[in-house]
Amino acid sequence: MATTELLPLYDTIAQCNRCGFCQAGCPVYRVTGEEHSLARGRQAIARSLILGNLELTSEVFQALEDCLLCRGCTAHCFPGIKTDEIVTAMRHAYITRNGQPALQRILFRTVLADSKKLETAARMALWAKRHGLAAAAEKTGLLNLVDKRLQVANQVVPTASAKPFARGKKGKAPRPEKVKHRVGYFASCGFSFQFPEVAEATLRVLARNGCEITMLDNTCCGRPAHSYGDVDAARDIARKNVDRLAGAMGLDAIVSECGSCSTFLKEYGNLLKGDPLYADKAAALSGKVRSFSEFLVAAGANGSLGTLSGTVTYHDPCHLSNRFAKVTAQPRKLLKSIPGMTYKELPEADWCCGAAGSYTFLHHTEATGVLDRKMSNVEKTGADTLATECPACMMHLGYGARKKGLPVKVRHVSQILDEAYEAGKAT
Numbered sequence: 001m002a003t004t005e006l007l008p009l010y011d012t013i014a015q016c017n018r019c020g021f022c023q024a025g026c027p028v029y030r031v032t033g034e035e036h037s038l039a040r041g042r043q044a045i046a047r048s049l050i051l052g053n054l055e056l057t058s059e060v061f062q063a064l065e066d067c068l069l070c071r072g073c074t075a076h077c078f079p080g081i082k083t084d085e086i087v088t089a090m091r092h093a094y095i096t097r098n099g100q101p102a103l104q105r106i107l108f109r110t111v112l113a114d115s116k117k118l119e120t121a122a123r124m125a126l127w128a129k130r131h132g133l134a135a136a137a138e139k140t141g142l143l144n145l146v147d148k149r150l151q152v153a154n155q156v157v158p159t160a161s162a163k164p165f166a167r168g169k170k171g172k173a174p175r176p177e178k179v180k181h182r183v184g185y186f187a188s189c190g191f192s193f194q195f196p197e198v199a200e201a202t203l204r205v206l207a208r209n210g211c212e213i214t215m216l217d218n219t220c221c222g223r224p225a226h227s228y229g230d231v232d233a234a235r236d237i238a239r240k241n242v243d244r245l246a247g248a249m250g251l252d253a254i255v256s257e258c259g260s261c262s263t264f265l266k267e268y269g270n271l272l273k274g275d276p277l278y279a280d281k282a283a284a285l286s287g288k289v290r291s292f293s294e295f296l297v298a299a300g301a302n303g304s305l306g307t308l309s310g311t312v313t314y315h316d317p318c319h320l321s322n323r324f325a326k327v328t329a330q331p332r333k334l335l336k337s338i339p340g341m342t343y344k345e346l347p348e349a350d351w352c353c354g355a356a357g358s359y360t361f362l363h364h365t366e367a368t369g370v371l372d373r374k375m376s377n378v379e380k381t382g383a384d385t386l387a388t389e390c391p392a393c394m395m396h397l398g399y400g401a402r403k404k405g406l407p408v409k410v411r412h413v414s415q416i417l418d419e420a421y422e423a424g425k426a427t
């Protein structure tokens with residue numbers, strides 16, 4: 001039976017001339033060498049599904065699951081085919097026809113869409129990790145028994161700070177000396193639950209740059225559901241955020257230091273363009289969103305930075321790279337502005353690190369292969385600080401550094417700036 005849901009993509013897929021140039025840019029293919037991991041192979045699968053030469057079975061779905069959605073292939077593809085969009089459409093078609101695991105459905109449809117449930121679930125998981133329950137469960141083999149992916153997650157995810165970050169209305173942002181900008185802070189799940197120190201540093205840096213900050217009452221941005229192909233759940237979450245952030249539309253900008261959140265929020269207009277009730281509001285919200293470095297550079301970052309030492313390099317999160325939001329010059333500009341710090345460019349800086357949300361838990365062998373390449377490049381720079389702007393990248397790069405025994409601190413750009421501002425105060 002032909003997968004007719006993919007028919008609207010046929011003209012795009014038909015542009016694939018099978019040249020194979022995508023081999024050069026696909027981190028997964030460089031590890032597996034498998035044709036189905038390659039953009040060309042994925043276009044062939046999509047074409048066969050549309051023509052009815054292939055059924056959308058669980059085996060085909062598994063082959064689609066190993067895509068990072070990183071667009072490394074697109075950068076090398078003459079027609080510029082966005083393979084991530086084609087893979088997402090195939091995943092969507094599969095779960096629409098066959099359903100999805102119950103836990104996944106509850107997570108995307110119930111937990112991520114509700115900020116209170118999301119917070120409760122995240123706090124429970126982090127509490128178990130902090131109190132050694134996850135490690136004990138791993139030792140006894142319980143995690144493996146429940147789900148092998150949980151065992152991998154326990155190894156990759158670091159123990160979060162015990163001090164919780166107060167999201168939304170519970171949060172209190174520092175006040176600027178003089179108000180120059182009025183911004184809304186969109187709290188990402190990754191930073192507020194896993195790396196609360198990054199969220200705190202971001203707020204301090206924004207306040208130092210004259211931002212009067214409104215703590216937004218957002219829930220998850222919806223990207224995780226979208227990446228798994230649950231486009232309907234992602235749209236539902238987007239509508240909820242459009243309603244929740246309606247009061248922020250009079251502000252100068254909505255800022256998030258998570259590259260994945262900010263880029264997905266910028267896509268809300270596109271995601272909800274067919275919804276007569278939400279299309280305009282979603283497009284307006286997308287137009288307000290800025291990623292952290294993007295906002296700070298445009299606002300003219302305040303120059304009272306103190307001196308730091310050492311060498312810093314920068315890893316581009318896929319969603320901020322030139323393949324997505326194109327926020328690449330700004331983080332580098334900020335890092336280079338820090339007195340005393342040497343900036344060293346990272347070879348293949350915009351190659352995916354293999355985190356890709358939860359990809360590393362699902363496809364750990366491939367993800368580790370991709371990460372090893374990244375960490376070898378980091379080692380070549382000799383940097384003692386590795387900066388980035390995405391919580392999944394921070395988690396995975398930190399795991400890579402531990403695994404390789406590299407003495408490199410993985411930090412968000414906002415943390416490094418925060419430290420430089422502190423150093424500036426002391427002089």
Ligand code: SF4
Binds near residue numbers: 068
């Ligand atoms: S999106 Fe990334 S992982 Fe997927 S085929 Fe393209 S380069 Fe490979």
Ligand code: SF4
Binds near residue numbers: 016023040043
């Ligand atoms: S580079 Fe583009 S056109 Fe060439 S094989 Fe890959 S997907 Fe097809």
